[in-house]
Amino acid sequence: MSTSTSFSTAPARGMRDLLPKETALRDWAIISLVKTYEQYGFTRIDTPAIENIAQLKGSEGGENLSLIFEILKRGDKLEKALSENSTDQKKLIAELSDLGLRFDLTVPLVRFFAHNQAQLPYPFKSIQIGSVWRAESPQAGRYRQFTQCDIDVFGIKSEIAEMELIQATAQALLNLGFEKFTVRINDRRILTALVASCNFAEDQFNNVFIQIDKLDKIGLQGVKKELLANGHANEAVEKICSLLDNLAQNATDKTLHKNEIATALLSRLPANCDKEAIMALDNVITAISKAAADRYAIVFDPTLVRGMGYYTGQIFEIVTAGAAHSVAGGGRYDKMVGKYSGRDVPACGFSIGFERIVSILMEKEQSTKTELSKIAVIFDQDRDHLTEVFLKANTLRADDKCISLLPKKKDMRKQIDSLIAEGFNGYAIYHPEKEGLDVKAF
């Protein structure tokens, strides 16, 4: 039993172990996030990691659908699948799994809401913090299991839901020590009107969105090239690029980010834009600008697309100086619940990229502010009377203290250096002849 076998000790490909320092930081961040969100009336719920495979594959998860970890059928069901499909490999593969791991928290949340609605308050405001799994090619900093942190509101049709989501998320980031970040906001209906006003064919809108989404990375000339390469009419391409250029210039003008000036910006949009969408966007920008009070900024960004197919209204994300990717993203998806229940329910969510947040905090060496005073009680496990060591150490215990029993090592000096590095505040050495334990601070 104690002979060494050929087991590798490394985690599976794309997976990783979380060591004490990072785990403490993650726990601290989660407790802080939940506390902030609770102050805005959200409550935490959880769904299982495993969903029926049909549920996952039938969702609007875009390219994530090809990244699902599928779970093999078991017993008779597996044998049946194998014998009934032995001639058609493609058909067989589709029949091998009955379950899969969730690839995001939104698809399970919508199922959860549709299933449990009778037992939930309405409107319902949820917090979800949990792991999701995607079989992506592992890269530096990208893992196949990662944590998402979402808040969602079901049952509020007005843009006050967006205001609450944006402010709660911004406050959550402020409470974690982030500052001077920017909320970018747009509306899918405005985006659609923009594209429509340039006379693109309606069945090409999604393709145009995908090209516009690359603006950040490849610039306006790059987008123009991509649009032409995708076969769109020269005139339409020229028109959308000139519109985007004009809007983008205004959107990055600092004087335009405050209050009612947003209205002026919105007035530059084509006449076919949904008036209610413009009003609602103006309301949100005005409200958040005031609430932000210079701690963070909100800007209208007509080029913001967000990947998901399910968005129906406002979309938003948060960018921080120095980070290549957004640290949070979300939007309104009023048509998703109806897919399950047959009756649409207004819905809107904002998701923090927990892993990005954690890696920024790790780089900053964010303190996790443990309030425990850590004391090591050192003894000789070969010679001392262990019952007495244990009971004497007990006399030091208190709610604000960590008392850890540790066997003496050969090199005491080295042991003390290690204890200091581990964050201990002091130590006591057990002496059989002494009554109590003398704690020495480091």
Added chain:
Amino acid sequence: MSTSTSFSTAPARGMRDLLPKETALRDWAIISLVKTYEQYGFTRIDTPAIENIAQLKGSEGGENLSLIFEILKRGDKLEKALSENSTDQKKLIAELSDLGLRFDLTVPLVRFFAHNQAQLPYPFKSIQIGSVWRAESPQAGRYRQFTQCDIDVFGIKSEIAEMELIQATAQALLNLGFEKFTVRINDRRILTALVASCNFAEDQFNNVFIQIDKLDKIGLQGVKKELLANGHANEAVEKICSLLDNLAQNATDKTLHKNEIATALLSRLPANCDKEAIMALDNVITAISKAAADRYAIVFDPTLVRGMGYYTGQIFEIVTAGAAHSVAGGGRYDKMVGKYSGRDVPACGFSIGFERIVSILMEKEQSTKTELSKIAVIFDQDRDHLTEVFLKANTLRADDKCISLLPKKKDMRKQIDSLIAEGFNGYAIYHPEKEGLDVKAF
């Protein structure tokens, strides 16, 4: 997109959704458990949900090995497995998966320790709280995904590790409001000596253990019957039953649970018992009896077996009055790390049955003591000026308050009843003509 489809909204078979009330209780319990364990020098770590399938199947997980959720290979690897094994179904099934979901936290922990040892303090004291998955037949109260909560010590060979684990776990239960529970303790070496002293064949020891393990459920006569049915010699069966009877009677004698009296009990064991094991057991019983100070009890139970094959020394579990199953269990497993690293490391752990704890707390309607004062700000989302509602509600915000914006419902009385049921402490109705918001307590 909003047409109803045939999707079921129920969670997958054997899985379940966690609603706000239970999630709040679970969060509260986890924070309390972590806090207690940190006071004993343990630190939280985490391993991925997914491990290599060879890792899981090569472990000493007993019957859990047949309950693994296996993950289907993907892409070329899957196609290759299918084409190379098309004639042998049994061989094919073994080649279809490369990964699996963890079925406990001990197997991944040992891999984690072997892999990361250079970056960890030594001795290393870990806290793990996480989901595990087993493809069991679902039953009332038994799910296919459930949470385990383990503490483990690597690198302490003396029984002070057991003392620390038992006291920390007992204190964690006390802090959750449990009381008057009993720690049952035994040692695998004593159990082995007992069985050996009755002249059972050595290759039959495990079978004898399995029958003794049933004592709780089927009584001494039942165990006797099972042992005979399993073909053991009549004389050996009579001898072990009389030994167990004698020991069990003393073990349940209340006057024998304190301090040095344990020594008297231990002296009744057969002469072939490991003297060091008896000494260590006496030390632990003496130390814990004193530390418990009548808040809980510890009893020597020579019939305690615990299922796992990997235990090498002391084993223990905690039983509470009224609960059919133990609420915690653990023991020493000094030979498991060596399987990975080739070098044995002393190891010992104690695991709380988190789901059992939670269901007892749910029945008790345990308060989760939220300190937030919850205020609902009610407005008319069709008529009120939403930016102003949002900004006025902001003026009420404070660290100890939850301010939740909620649209007015038709039946105000019913809405207020719901808010009270949800735990709100008061409400404020927005009036456009009024300066501030008047908060009324419920």
